[in-house]
Amino acid sequence: MWLLAALARLQPAAEAQAEDESSLRRLAFGDQAAAASLYDRHARPLYSLILRILGNETEAEDVLQDVFAQAFRDASRYDARRGAVAAWLLTIARSRALDRLRARRTRVEARTGEMQMLDEMPDAQPDAASTMLDEERSRLVRQALGELPMLQRIAIELAYYEGLSHSEIAERLEQPLGTVKTRIRLGLLKLRDALTEGLA
């Protein structure tokens, strides 16, 4: 109950969504101020997700740029029936970041023994002065994730943030495919219950 209540308090969802939709409509008509307001509302969570996936600021900046370019270009194709604007943008961001990660993985595999990864760890510190709501929301979901059994959580993280498939995860964890599927499903269901507890 507390988690959902806390999330609800943080996110005046309907209002944010209405503003986003209006920005996208205006963008489709070439209103550049709409681009700025969309950027200001979403750049931070999008960048954070991309940076988590790629672990490299320069690449994360490139990908963020691509994500907004795509969003501005496809503004008129956004369909509210398929989800909130924030979720739409995060989906684009994740997919673009994972594309980049896979491309890099292929490159790294081709050059064994490279030590480039360590140089690529992010050195950015979360900026306490900016959006506190993102911080708080993020903390709440992380807390729910932190309460999952370790193997469920690792399997979900390998799938979501590293873009590995079920069979790749099974191989990494040396577990049967069925076990991995079950862990991922149980973990997500548990997370769902934690996030929606008290709704009924």
Place this chain on the structure above:
Amino acid sequence: MSTHEELKANAAGYVLGSLDPEERRAFESHLAGCAECAQEVASLRPVVGALATAVPQVTPRAELRHRILSNAAAGRRTDSHIHDRKSPAALTWLALAAAIIIAVGASVYAVRLQRQMGELQARFDQAQATTAVLAAPDLARIDLQGQPVAPDARARALWSRSRGLVFTAANLPPAPAGKAYQVWVVTAQAPISAGLLTPDSSGVGTQYYMTPVDIAPPVAVAVTLEPSGGVSAPTGERYLVGMP
């Protein structure tokens, strides 16, 4: 032909995008005609959406905003990328003043949040580091065998030069008072301490350790019993040893 139950087990993977291509196609065609699976997919979408926000929040550099928005204004595809890094002096006095005002308001909140974050962050960092090691392209596995003093003990070291070491041990006897288990990465030159390992009451312990990227190739990984707090070179009895 897969059963409904088998297909339903793929709903979570479908939403996460982690199904293999054939699995995804099979699930999609099942989904079209199965209300129960459609319902499960719909209920899991927001959960996966929440994962997107469960990451440390970082503000992108201010310069990036300008670049992205001016590209949008120019109506061209943004394929030129920024690699230069401007100093904070590039901030205008106005932006600086605004930043200070926001910072003052945020500081009280930030101090409180910082305290709450501390413990959570530590746990989160461990899990995130573990995930990173498991996904590392240069992952190496070293299995360790229990030594005569603890023949049932087993352990596995997952090591990536670039990302560090994840060590999991099972069946370790409880460390006596004043003693602790210490994990060693043994190179041709010397054993290097990875850190201490504290198994739970069932003898199981999992720990992430950072290792120097320029470490010489390990010839073995070992666990010894040492004075609590650890030592700089192994002195105590060997409990687990494994070679790549």
